[in-house]
Amino acid sequence: MPVPVSVPVPLPADVAAAADRIRPYARRTPMLDLELDGRRVLLKLEYLQRSGSFKLRGALNALLTTPPDDHVVAASGGNHGLAVATAAALLGRSATVYVPVTVPEAKARRIEAAGARLVRHGATFAEAASAALDAAARPDHRFVHPYDDPAVVVGQGTVGAEIVADEPSVDTVVAAVGGGGLAAGTALAIAGRAVVAAEPEDCRCLHDALAAGKPVDSPVGSVAASATGAARVGEVAFEILTAHGVTSVLVDDDEILRARDLLWEECRIAVEPAAAISFAAWLAGRVPGKRPCLIVCGANADWTAAG
Numbered sequence: 001m002p003v004p005v006s007v008p009v010p011l012p013a014d015v016a017a018a019a020d021r022i023r024p025y026a027r028r029t030p031m032l033d034l035e036l037d038g039r040r041v042l043l044k045l046e047y048l049q050r051s052g053s054f055k056l057r058g059a060l061n062a063l064l065t066t067p068p069d070d071h072v073v074a075a076s077g078g079n080h081g082l083a084v085a086t087a088a089a090l091l092g093r094s095a096t097v098y099v100p101v102t103v104p105e106a107k108a109r110r111i112e113a114a115g116a117r118l119v120r121h122g123a124t125f126a127e128a129a130s131a132a133l134d135a136a137a138r139p140d141h142r143f144v145h146p147y148d149d150p151a152v153v154v155g156q157g158t159v160g161a162e163i164v165a166d167e168p169s170v171d172t173v174v175a176a177v178g179g180g181g182l183a184a185g186t187a188l189a190i191a192g193r194a195v196v197a198a199e200p201e202d203c204r205c206l207h208d209a210l211a212a213g214k215p216v217d218s219p220v221g222s223v224a225a226s227a228t229g230a231a232r233v234g235e236v237a238f239e240i241l242t243a244h245g246v247t248s249v250l251v252d253d254d255e256i257l258r259a260r261d262l263l264w265e266e267c268r269i270a271v272e273p274a275a276a277i278s279f280a281a282w283l284a285g286r287v288p289g290k291r292p293c294l295i296v297c298g299a300n301a302d303w304t305a306a307g
């Protein structure tokens with residue numbers, strides 16, 4: 001049985017409202033109908049979103065449902081941090097993003113270039129997140145969680161809403177999972193169709209939660225860990241994912257890297273490893289359905305580094 005959550009669980013109508021809210025600021029990303037070795041699959045090219053990932057959608061919806069003078073706080077050296085910084089800039093809001101001192105320079109630079117105040121704090125992400133939560137506890141501050149926040153979940157769901165609006169024949173959507181915000185939002189948006197949650201073997205918090213019947217801590221490894229490395233699936237996401245019967249499939253790191261390389265070789269699509277997880281699951285034959293669509297969700301790799 002799902003654990004009770006302390007916040008209201010969003011509904012499909014909330015995704016439609018989020019789509020209207022963020023439309024002036026987010027890109028409607030295109031789809032590619034790909035034929036490969038006699039098989040067909042649709043790709044939702046969400047890595048072309050502003051800030052380089054779908055995370056902008058959730059950040060925009062969170063900010064647009066927060067009083068305009070509130071100061072926005074986030075903790076993330078990755079796609080969420082960049083998305084919050086970008087959303088704040090687009091909306092003319094002030095934001096502070098906490099990162100650990102170990103954050104790669106390229107990522108820190110992008111967050112600062114987007115206009116946010118960057119605070120380097122602590123050796124680990126957990127220390128940075130705890131400082132961010134302390135700062136956000138002050139009045140008129142809004143902490144934007146990367147996935148366990150109903151406004152963020154329904155914002156991410158707008159990707160799924162676009163998929164079925166543009167291609168009503170889609171029967172299955174595959175989303176990569178970190179804390180489950182993207183997969184849960186997609187499940188709300190496309191209720192009645194199947195959602196497959198794809199996870200790295202070494203970052204499998206949803207898989208472990210489904211086995212345990214509740215969110216549990218899981219080890220975090222994988223080449224995709226900088227994006228999908230949540231140790232525990234979000235409670236809001238878990239409630240939605242179980243209510244919608246979402247299944248989890250696993251792919252290993254070799255499969256993820258092969259899929260990422262094939263996206264480049266076949267389509268000249270250059271993405272980070274996490275964005276190739278859904279394609280890896282499809283290549284391995286682990287995706288059901290007659291008309292699947294894979295969310296190609298982020299491109300914030302550091303192109304000067306290997307991997």
Ligand SMILES: Cc1ncc(COP(=O)(O)O)c(C=O)c1O
Pocket residue numbers: 053055078079080146147156176177178179180181182183226227228230272274275297298299
């Ligand atoms: C590119 C990419 N894919 C997938 C995810 C996982 O998203 P979620 O935490 O909503 O499950 C993330 C999270 O940062 C990401 O950046």
